Amino acid sequence: MAISETARNNHAALFPNHRSTLAATDPEFVELFDNFAFDEVPAQVNLDVRTRLMVILASLIAQQSVNEYRVMLGGALNVGVTPVEVKEIVYQAVAYAGMAKVFDFLRATNEVLESRGVKLPLEGQSTTTPETRLDKGLALSKSVFGAAIDAMYEHSPKDLLHIQRFLSGNCFGDYYTRGGLDMRMRELMTFSMILSLGGCEPQLKGHIQGNAAVGNGRDVLIGAVTQLVPFIGYPRSLNAVACINEVLPPQAAE
Structure with missing residues (x-):
């Protein structure tokens, strides 16, 4: 087995000039994972690369995967996800994963942004007051x-x-009223977080309906689940698919 050209190119777009230490210690694993995560999976996902990376970041926060988050945050910034978009994903995660889980990701985000010369704090995105x-x-x-x-x-x-x-x-x-992310993206981030938490299927079904209401149809949600398979595994992926099928059934073939 060898890493496919497509997988190498997709990986290089996210992590230019990166040399994996695992390639030396676990070459067979790296080959099978990279071919799956960076070739086979993207070929089945109908989301642009920025959206795919944002979906992954939201999922990794919910999963408490801070080391992988740091790596994928670098990739996200490399393909044009903005610091404001990243911060809004992290902030919104507090409502779904809780501050106890999100605190380390806020710190990690700040460290990565500052290492890239981004001046903090970023421009404020609040649109409400305590009264409104x-x-x-x-x-x-x-x-x-x-x-x-x-x-x-x-x-x-x-x-x-x-x-x-x-x-x-x-x-x-x-x-949700903040700037930085529109409603379609905020609902997609929420969907990605909740399915990655696991055990929250009633809320997941509600936000599948919410996604549909703001324009993220079945194809978008299946695309998000597909993108997350390498990062969350099959049990949570299949649970999410079952919820999608219940709320947004596939159309019968004509």
Whole structure:
């Protein structure tokens, strides 16, 4: 077996002049992984390279894979993902993975950006204030999920209404309203994080519907799952596919 020309070219586009230490210690593994992850998988993914790298970054945060994140962050920056886009992915991850998991990635991101001469802090992206975050977040969530948001408020016990307000004011009002990423990309990042967490299939189904509402159809979501197979393995990939099939069934062949 040898690493294919396509795999070498795709790898070089992300990591120019990189020499793998594993190629010396684990040559057979590197060949099979690189041929799969950098040739076979991209051939089946209908997403542009920037989007593919952003999907991977979101997934790696959810998986707590900080060393691989550093490597892939370098690749993402090499293909044009901007520092603002990266920071917005990291910030948004707090709403889905929690600060306990995201803290190390915030630090790692800052270190990588500073090593490349990026001056921090970056330009602010907030569009809300403490007075407007709840109303703007609620309006934005309704624009994506429609009447389901009203139903969640109506059916919530009184002692849990604060959780609904958190979702509106914090998850949507603090994060989704920010600049740097549009709604299609934010929903795709959320999908990638939740499927990579595992065990969150009810929420994954909700965000499959949310993705569809903002224009990320079945093909985009399958593309994201396909891109993530080498990084998350088959159990979580197959769980995500099952959720997609349930919410967005494949169209019957004509």
